[in-house]
Amino acid sequence: DAGVIQSPRHEVTEMGQEVTLRCKPISGHNSLFWYRQTMMRGLELLIYFNNNVPIDDSGMPEDRFSAKMPNASFSTLKIQPSEPRDSAVYFCASSRWESSYNEQFFGPGTRLTVL
Amino acid sequence: AQTVTQSQPEMSVQEAETVTLSCTYDTSESDYYLFWYKQPPSRQMILVIRQEAYKQQNATENRFSVNFQKAAKSFSLKISDSQLGDAAMYFCAYSLSGNTPLVFGKGTRLSVIA
Numbered sequence: 078d079a080g081v082i083q084s085p086r087h088e089v090t091e092m093g094q095e096v097t098l099r100c101k102p103i104s105g106h107n108s109l110f111w112y113r114q115t116m117m118r119g120l121e122l123l124i125y126f127n128n129n130v131p132i133d134d135s136g137m138p139e140d141r142f143s144a145k146m147p148n149a150s151f152s153t154l155k156i157q158p159s160e161p162r163d164s165a166v167y168f169c170a171s172s173r174w175e176s177s178y179n180e181q182f183f184g185p186g187t188r189l190t191v192l
Numbered sequence: 193a194q195t196v197t198q199s200q201p202e203m204s205v206q207e208a209e210t211v212t213l214s215c216t217y218d219t220s221e222s223d224y225y226l227f228w229y230k231q232p233p234s235r236q237m238i239l240v241i242r243q244e245a246y247k248q249q250n251a252t253e254n255r256f257s258v259n260f261q262k263a264a265k266s267f268s269l270k271i272s273d274s275q276l277g278d279a280a281m282y283f284c285a286y287s288l289s290g291n292t293p294l295v296f297g298k299g300t301r302l303s304v305i306a
Contacts, residue, residue, distance in 0.1 A: 108291040120283065120296040127291050166235060174291030179225050179244075181287075181294060183237035 081184035083169050089190045095157040098187045101150055102171030110181060111144055111154050114166040123167075126152065127174070138163075159191045194219045196286050198297035205274045206305050212259075213269045213300045215284030221245075224288050226260065226267045231281040231299075240282070243267065271302075279304045 082101040090096055102109050111123040124134040126146045134144070141160070146152040156163055166188050170181040195218045205211035217226070228240040243251045243260050250258050255275075259268045271278055284297040 110293055112294075119298045120294075122293040122295075125293050133293070168237065170237075170294075172290045174289060179287070179290040180227075180239055180242065181290075186235050186237075188235075 081169055081171050081182050083167075083184035083187050085187060086185060087188050087190075089192065090159055091192050092160055093158045094191075095155065096159045096163075096189060096191075098154040098156075098167050098169075098189070100152045100154070100169030100184060102152070102169070103173075103182055104150065106171035106173045106182075107149070108172045108174050108181075109146060109152050110170040110172075111152070112168040112170065114168065114186070115164075120168075123154070156189075159189075161191045164189055164191050194221075194224075194286050194295045196284050196295050196297040198284055198300050200300045201298070202301045202303070204303040204305055205271070205278075207274055207276060209274055210270060210272045211274055211302065213271075213282055213284075213302070215267045215269070215297055217265050217267065217284070217286050217295075219265070219286065221288060224286060226258075227285040227287070227294070228256070228258070228267075228269045229283045229285060229296075230278075231283065232279075237283075241269065274304050276304050276306060278302060 084099045110125040114120045122136045124144045129146045144154045166186045168186045169184045172181045224245045226243045230238045241253045255272045281299045283299045285294040
């Protein structure tokens with residue numbers, strides 16, 4: 078398996094532009110998580126899905142952020158409009174909750190820079 | 193809400209020596225999972241070791257072992273025979289199950305001195 082795939086790996090954009098981050102979870106996994114990593118706040122959950130259904134989006138900073146999971150193999154995180162304070166590394170992770178191993182597998186992350 | 197605290201922002205260890213990274217957490221649950229993740233400069237999150245709270249035996253993975261003290265809500269990571277490749281950020285994390293989010297500590301940056 079290729080692992081969790083995220084694209085793009087790096088994104089540089091200007092304030093006010095729309096940004097879309099993409100994630101393909103591991104095949105067969107039924108939970109998907111979006112985390113954000115910053116120096117100030119560390120690693121924090123933005124939103125997660127079980128069986129493609131959003132369960133908790135309380136970590137989404139504000140209405141500028143939205144996430145979708147239209148099917149089991151694809152999720153997007155959209156920021157519109159983007160602001161410099163959104164600059165961070167965004168991780169997608171997936172897991173199979175029936176697994177006794179209970180591990181979340183992380184993608185390589187997307188480093189977002191908003192100028 | 194569950195919280196995870198790593199009190200050591202930075203640690204250093206001589207190559208081949210042993211180092212222990214500290215982690216404490218707060219939860220009212222009796223069943224949960226604890227993890228240590230390694231993040232090298234490549235920023236990839238790599239699972240180092242995991243511990244189920246219902247297991248009294250401390251988990252071990254080669255040179256990595258944990259000291260899990262459930263009553264004290266403590267979960268430290270011991271790295272034996274440290275290698276240059278162990279240099280990284282280490283995050284302690286908590287979750288209730290495989291379909292619930294991880295709660296992370298702020299991390300400990302480990303340097304390995306040759």
